[in-house]
Each structure stands twice: as structure tokens, then as C-alpha cells.
Amino acid sequence: MQKIRLIKLAFVLPVAFLFLSFPLWAGQYPVHLAIWASLGCFLALGTNITFGYCGQINFGVIFMYALGAYSSAILQLRLGIHFFLALPLACLLTTVATAIVCIPLLRLRGHNLALGTFSLALVTYTVIGMWRNVTGGSDGMFVPATVIFQHEMGDTFYYYFILSLLVLAFIGCERLVSSSAGRAMMAIREDEVAAVAFGINVTRYRRLAFMLNGLLVGLGGVLFGQWNEFLAPSYFDLWMNILIVVMIVFGGLGSNRGSIVGGATIMLLPEALAVFEVWHVLVYGAILLLTLGFMPKGLYVTLASLTRRLRGDILH
């Protein structure tokens, strides 16, 4: 046991050092990409709670993402609230709003829930585009920069700030999985009838899963808007909605580590494939198809179980 802990520590410490020192030795562009990848991780981690752990199809993630981003921006612009106060308020607002839309949505199940949540995404995109007075419509809206002690924050600040929140979010998700609430969600995913028979209030835990999804994706939205300093409907279109679902399937449904791998990979892949110029979309599609074709359980989950098997073979 002690040995395993030491091996884990020997792995974790250099990785932690690498991440902490990254802005010091990497250039501006890699830091920019790292922030972009981290934002994807928030979206994947949150959506994995409903989709991966609770088994509830959620194609309405954009609602949570946009609500987090726009509410934080509007709170700062209209009420003059500082970002550090706008952030928790926007997250709270997104979580509460998600709980409210859950009232009609959670009457649906399976394919109907998929269609219901997808309509939510459609409505969100349309509302952002049409409600010009509030969102700036298709012209978009600028988000005030984060100012601390009269200094405007740049990518290095965002890198550390977003990374710290991501670590907290990851720890929270890992705790959820091993908690009674997480087990209740997984029981619902596995067999709803048996879950009810064993005292699980299915509606309550489905709602909780959506609310936690809203909290994390809303947080991702707040951070994205703040870092990007600009919001427009094109950031919250159906393509982004699909990408978020692809992230968790690509990394591995029902795995927080898979969500991190999927979230970061899907966000960075287009950048990495830029060398293929006009063919990059084709290569992107091919990579997704091949990965999911040969690793239907997702990249991380497949590689992790392969590693476990190899380790078992070596030990025996």
C-alpha cells in the first residue's frame, strides 16, 4: 500500500510541477491553449454527471454554458459587480435556473428527454440571438476585463485561476462518485426500477445531477466569457453543444478522468490539426470515428483498463 502511494506520488509531483511552472517556460500561445483545454474539461466534467453517472441524456448543455457566461457578464456590466462576486452569483443563478427547467424536463425519459433537452439548446441559441437589448444579439457583447488592484489580468492569471478551479471541480466530482449521492445516481443509470425499490428518490437525484451539471458548465461559461472578454451567439451554437457530448463519449462515459482527457483533447484537436489546412475537418472526423470505432468505451477508459490488465500480467 505504502509502495503504491509512493509510486503515485512520484507520478503526481512532477506532473503538478509541470502544470504549475507551465506559464514560466511555455510561450503565450501554449498558455492560451491550456486555458482553452481547461474550459473544455469543465464542460465535460459537468455533463458527465448527468450523462455518464446518472444515465440521463442531456443535449441542452448550451443552456447552462450560455447562462453562466451571459449572467456573469450582465451582472458586471449592468450592476457594476466585480468578477469575483459575479462568478458565484452567476453559478448560483445557472444552478437554480437548471433546477427550474428540470421541473418539466424531468417528466421525460430516454429519447423524449434527449429531444426535450435539445429543444432547450435550440431555444437558448435563438434567445441569445434575438434578445438584443440584453445579450447584444448577433453583434455580441464585451465582457469587462478582470481588474485586481487596478491591474488588468492576463492569461497567466487566468491559467492559474482556471486550473485551481478545475482541480477543485475534479476533486468534487471524484468525491461525488464515491458518495452515497453518486452511487444513487449510478444505481438510477443501471436500473431505475431497482433504484426506486431500494429507497432512491429518482426525481431528486436526477434533479441533483442536472443541477451539478449546471453548476460546473455554468462555471465553465463564466470563465470562458471572462477570459475571452467577448460573448456572441456563435460560441453557443448547436455545434458546440454536440462537441460537449463528443468530449465525454470520446474520453469515456462515467469517468471523471475520461472527461478531462476528452474535454482537453476535443478542444485542442482542431488546433493540432491546423497543419492539414483545408483537410483538417476530414482528419478530425476520421480521428473521432476511429477512436470510437476501436474504443467504444472511450479513449481513457479503454487505455486505463488495458494498463490495468498489463500491470496484472506483469505482477503475475
Next chain:
Amino acid sequence: MIFSINNISKNFGGLQALNNVTFEVEKGITALIGPNGAGKSVLLNIITLLEKKTSGSIVFEDQRIDDLHPYELISRGVARTFQICRLFRALTVLENLVVGMHSTIQTNIYQSLLRTRPARVEERENREFALQILDSVNLVDYADKQAGELPGGLQRLVELARALVSKPKILFLDEPAAGLNPQETRLLKDMLNSIRDQEVAILLVEHDMQLVMGIAEKVIVLNYGVKIAEGSPDAIGADPVVIEAYLGRRYAHATS
């Protein structure tokens, strides 16, 4: 009398699946038998509130329970197993049992997420109790195995163990011996006897007549949604109506 159902009827459109079924369950083992399609599983689903009845009432410990939510039932001491094994397949055997104790959890969701001391203590105690139950049914070696990977017979026993961890006062078992080999059936019989010794009432829906007649104190017979007989195993085994409807003449000859 610990449990009773009174005039339970169930209609599916024009089809009457149950017609004014009334009986009582005492401490010990009561068996509910009848041919396929007699309405046994529908009745069990109605009793455990997973299906709505058309009419009638269900009383447990002198209180009507048919207006409760189905998830509230287990906290009153009512647990069940299913005809088709319904384990949480991707979870381990131990996790299945810990989920079975969900209704007994005292700490709230937030304590559980924040891993407060009471939540940690409760989690540890629940795991220890689940292991204790697994040990008592000789399944402790499978604790960390994924439930869906176990052979069918063992899955049935895990399902029974999962029902036991909720500390039930009454247990509804829907064909627990289906798919078990003779050795597993013997183990099941021992388990049922041991559960009975712990003052838990059991309503056993079962087709294995050797098991039923060897273990039950009372037998109730359903046929086409109607109760056609009720009595001791010996009386039921000799009842001409039951022989005609379900047991068959070969069974009567074999036992006489």
C-alpha cells in the same frame, strides 16, 4: 398479522389480471404459487407500489401503505427481489449492497459530498455491515467483483443479500430459485431459514414446489388472477382444485 392485502384488483384495459385478491402474511414464510400468468408478479409489483392497483388496500403493521411513494416503502421495512435479476450491473457486489442501505443513511447529500466526519463514519459502518452480510451468505470473496460479471445463480444470491442489508421486516421474493443449480438452491434454502429465524416475514413467489413445500408455513394459490386456495403446504398439496389448476396429478401421486 404483519401484512395484508384486501380486495386487490388490477385491470389492464379490458383484461382483469387480479380480481379481489385478499390474504394476510404472518411472521415466517408464506408462499404464493400459481401457474404462469396467474398474476403473481403483477401482485408483487402492486404490493411494492411499482405498479398501480385498480382497487383494494394494502396494510403493513396496521397502517395503509398504498398512498406512499414507492421509494418510501423500504424505509418502512419492506424489501423485495425481482423475477428477472435487477442488480446494478456496473457496480461491484459491495456497492450493490451499500446502495441497498440507501434508505438507512442518516447523513445528507452535502455531508456526503463534503465527506464530513459523520458521513465518513457512516460510510465505513455501512461497508462493514455489507461485508458482514456477504460473509454470512458466503459471498464475501465476490465483494469487489462487478455484479454483472457474476454467474446468474450468484447474482440471485447477491440480490437477496442486497435486500437483507436494508434490515427488512418483510421480504418479497419473486422466484429466487429460478436459474439456481441444486447446490445454490440448498444455499438459498439455508438463507431463507436463517432470515426467518431473524423474525423477518417472507412472501415467497416460487415455482420450485420442493422448495416451497419444504420451507413454507402457509401457501396461497392464485389462478387467473383469483385466489383459489390458502392453507398449510399439506392441505394445499392435497387440494383437488389446486391439483387441477397448477400442481397436476403427477405431483399428487408423487407426494402421496
